[in-house]
Amino acid sequence: MGEPICIKDFEEFAYKTLPRNALDYYRSGAGQQETLANNKRAYSNYRIRPRCLRNVAETDISVTVQGEHVSMPVGISPTAMQRMAHPDGECANAKAAQDMGTIFILSTISTSSIEEVAEAAPRGIKWFQLYIYRDREVTRQLVSRAEHAGFRALVLTVDAPFFGLRLADIRNKFVLPPHLKLANFQGTKSTDINKSKAGSSLNDYVNSLFDQTIEWKDIAWLKSITKLPIILKGILNFEDAIMAADAGVSGIIVSNHGGRQVDTWPASIEALPEIVKAVGDRVEVYVDGGVTQGTDVFKALALGAKMVFMGRPALWGLTYAGEAGVKKILNIMKREFESTLAISGCARISDITPSMVVHKSYYAKL
Numbered sequence: 001m002g003e004p005i006c007i008k009d010f011e012e013f014a015y016k017t018l019p020r021n022a023l024d025y026y027r028s029g030a031g032q033q034e035t036l037a038n039n040k041r042a043y044s045n046y047r048i049r050p051r052c053l054r055n056v057a058e059t060d061i062s063v064t065v066q067g068e069h070v071s072m073p074v075g076i077s078p079t080a081m082q083r084m085a086h087p088d089g090e091c092a093n094a095k096a097a098q099d100m101g102t103i104f105i106l107s108t109i110s111t112s113s114i115e116e117v118a119e120a121a122p123r124g125i126k127w128f129q130l131y132i133y134r135d136r137e138v139t140r141q142l143v144s145r146a147e148h149a150g151f152r153a154l155v156l157t158v159d160a161p162f163f164g165l166r167l168a169d170i171r172n173k174f175v176l177p178p179h180l181k182l183a184n185f186q187g188t189k190s191t192d193i194n195k196s197k198a199g200s201s202l203n204d205y206v207n208s209l210f211d212q213t214i215e216w217k218d219i220a221w222l223k224s225i226t227k228l229p230i231i232l233k234g235i236l237n238f239e240d241a242i243m244a245a246d247a248g249v250s251g252i253i254v255s256n257h258g259g260r261q262v263d264t265w266p267a268s269i270e271a272l273p274e275i276v277k278a279v280g281d282r283v284e285v286y287v288d289g290g291v292t293q294g295t296d297v298f299k300a301l302a303l304g305a306k307m308v309f310m311g312r313p314a315l316w317g318l319t320y321a322g323e324a325g326v327k328k329i330l331n332i333m334k335r336e337f338e339s340t341l342a343i344s345g346c347a348r349i350s351d352i353t354p355s356m357v358v359h360k361s362y363y364a365k366l
């Protein structure tokens, strides 16, 4: 293969290179993986209706997110255990995002610690993704460490009280390779996913340590222990979006967890419009899942997202060349989005209007 020039090229490289245990963990969706496939396919159900003769000589793709200047509306979603893709793992990913001026979200389940990532990318806009542990002291400490390390927001994942059934991980009896650790928990029982079990060790980990009792009232608890803005990740309908806004969160990531939790949940882009309609002006709305092209970014923004995030593409970039690989991925997305924007008649993001993206049925009806 020559130099990769689109996200699919990086994916193909990773599929040929990564060990089976890691590749299957990264690529899998839940069940028969319909939602996983649909996340991508659903973008093809939308068409861009371009405008012309609108002076696009100079383009600006920067955006303000949670009050901060971000160079492009594409950031990096939290994905666990990135050192299986590259020895520098999350540190390399965060550095690439810093260099590109965009947001990096660190997973609780990372193989580089909060402090290591902060040291690697001190100037980057970093958000910390939080899972709430039954042991609230563990949770409290994660929050406090993220605050001290300069993370600027907490992303509370609300779609994973239990772990989705990912068949390949169960068949492979997934274990984290012995040279790697869950770096935020050195020396505690929360590190224990290196040992072989009957099925995937991930299911055991989540089911025994995450707090399945959390409810809307726990958002108030989280707010009481932090000053950071709270963003809920994993909302897929307007009812929950309204409750999130009522609970005083600062943002929502419309997400089905990359199709990894329950198969046949809607594609994220399908769920986005009803959420934007319900809460668009009250909280910032972002989306992830299946974003692999600049045209996807344009569509998501026209449908009301402020920003999109990508999970797996960054893992494929890491696999290819660590920090440089993720930078290449982000540069490709930047170039593709700039090209889509300008050639469709927009010089800046505020020029994108809802009427510029329609469901494909619009044309069937004409």
Ligand SMILES: Cc1cc2nc3c(=O)[nH]c(=O)nc-3n(C[C@H](O)[C@H](O)[C@H](O)COP(=O)(O)O)c2cc1C
Pocket (backbone or CB within 6 Å): 025, 026, 027, 039, 077, 078, 079, 080, 107, 108, 109, 129, 157, 233, 255, 256, 257, 258, 259, 260, 288, 289, 290, 291, 309, 310, 311, 312, 313
């Ligand atoms: C390998 C992998 C690990 C993930 N780990 C986490 C995690 O630790 N926390 C979380 O909130 N979401 C996690 N996610 C979900 C991502 O944050 C994101 O929602 C999803 O990957 C977006 O879809 P995409 O991969 O098609 O871009 C993970 C996804 C993948 C693929």
Ligand SMILES: CCCCCCC(=O)C(=O)O
Pocket (backbone or CB within 6 Å): 080, 109, 160, 193, 202, 205, 206, 257, 260
């Ligand atoms: C060790 C448990 C892994 C938990 C969560 C990681 C994740 O969210 C995923 O989708 O995988």
